[in-house]
Amino acid sequence: MTLFWISTVGLVIVAVVLLAMTLNSKKVNKDEQLRDELNKAFYKDRLTELEEEANEGLVENQEDLIDDLKQSLLDDIPHQDKVEKTSLSPMTVLIPSVALIVVMTYGMYMHFGGASKVKDWQEVSGRLPELSKKLMEGSAEPMTEDEMQDLTLALRTRLHYQSNDSTGWLLLGRIALANRDVTTATDAMENAYRLEPEDADVKLGYAQALMMSQDEMDQNRARGLLNSLLKSEYVDLRVLSLLAFDAFERQDYPAAVRYWSVMQRMIGPEDSRYEMLTRSIENAQAKMGEPIVQGKSVAVNISVSPNARLPQDAALIVSVHPADGSPMPVAAARYPLGTFPRTVVLDDNNSMMEGRKLSSLEGLIVRARIDSDGNVATRDGDWYGESQLAELGDTVELVIDQQY
Known part of the structure; x- marks a missing residue:
């Protein structure tokens, strides 16, 4: 606001200076000078004409005409004392004009310019850090509607410049x-x-x-x-929730049940949301008109030993194997390394074998490996881990704590 008022004062000063320059100009004197020069030129031209007419015999009283012409020239010259009495001092006009400019400028701004609203806007913009912190951290008292509006205005202002x-x-x-x-x-x-x-x-x-x-x-x-x-670093519950809701709205009830079932396994029965998800699953089953066989996917909670040294450009490979420990995976997926601990979910979409789906397994083992060179055939120096025997639908716990 300080910069704004300084700029307005500067503009008013410029207007006053221009007005003063106009009032101090010598326009009247210049007009009189031009008139005198014009009268002199007219007088000389008329003298030349009278002389030519006298030579041609057209004029007999040339001297009388010259006297009349001189008198006319003298009558056209204004009296200096009269001009001085009727002329106004520039300051007499400048002072009231300056006062009028200042009063009209700031008076009209205060009335039509919304000065109070501009002040409120500046104050709200200054509260952006405070309001943002309150929203992100979540205080005991929720933000009011007015505070949300203030935060929106402050954000829009900041984003206009950044x-x-x-x-x-x-x-x-x-x-x-x-x-x-x-x-x-x-x-x-x-x-x-x-x-x-x-x-x-x-x-x-x-x-x-x-x-x-x-x-x-x-x-x-x-x-x-x-x-x-x-397929990214870990599965966020909000991602599964959105996919489940979208599938339900599109009447793809099996997909909705699958997503909600995965969410249940990720949060566990102790979570207060577990029962709500159960009701959502039952609602989708009722829409289908037949029971759903649940447990078609595997959720894997993966953590890494503190001793493991992981290259930044490495990748995480997770594979599901039959309960007999066969090295050939039934399903597998590759993820960016990301951060740990994390949760990944594999289902029939990750199946590797033609005619054999992940959902067909009665028992399974999950293996995870940090691939350091991008070649799945080489394992020297890679860190890996293996889960205990589990069943389809379980939430599997796995620790990467061994090295080839």
Whole structure:
């Protein structure tokens, strides 16, 4: 605000200076000088004409005419004392004009310029760190509607000047999602995704916004983003929840049951959400008109020994084998190394053998290996781990703590 008022004072000063320059100009004197020069030129021309007429015999009283011409020239010269009495001092006009400029400028701004709103806007923008911290950390008292509006305004202001702030766009998109503002949410998440296309949180937020759209192409793109997240570092419950809800809305009840079942295995029966997921599964089963055979996938919780040294460019390979320990996997998947501990889910889509699905196994063993060179045939120096015997539908615990 200080800069704003300084700039307005500067503009007013410029206006006053221009006015003073105009009042101090010698326009009147220049007009009189031009008039005198014009009268002199007219007088000389008329003398020349009278002389030519006298030579031609057209004029007999040449001297009388010259006297009349001189008198006319004298009558056209204004009296100096009269001019001095009627002329106004420049300061007499300048002072009231300056006062009028200042009063009209600031008076009209205070009335029509929304000065109070600008002040409130500046104060809200200054509270951005405080409001953001309250939203992200989650205080005992939830944010009021006015605080959410203030946070949105402050974010929009910041993003106007810092359009490459992906975190700001993500936060604005989440607020819009909470307010069911589809247009703002989609635009904000799209900007965040454009800046950070590989960030898992940004992908998930963009998928959430696209899921709210009524456009089939937007929804298909959201499904693509969610499916890519299933193959990333770990499975986020929100990804499975969105896929389950979308499948249920599209009346793909088997897929909805599969996703909800995986969520149950990931959170365990002690979680308060377990019963809610059970009711969702039962609702989908009722829609199908027949019972569903659950347990068609394997959720694997993977951790790494503190002694293991993992290259940054390595990859994680997870494979499911029959209970007899056969080296040939029935299903397998490859993931970026990411962080640990993490959870991955394998189902029939990861099956490796023609005619034999993961869901056909009665017992299984899960193996995980950190592939350091990108060649699955070489294992020298790679770290690996193996689970205990498990059944389809179990949540498998696995620790990578051995080295070839």
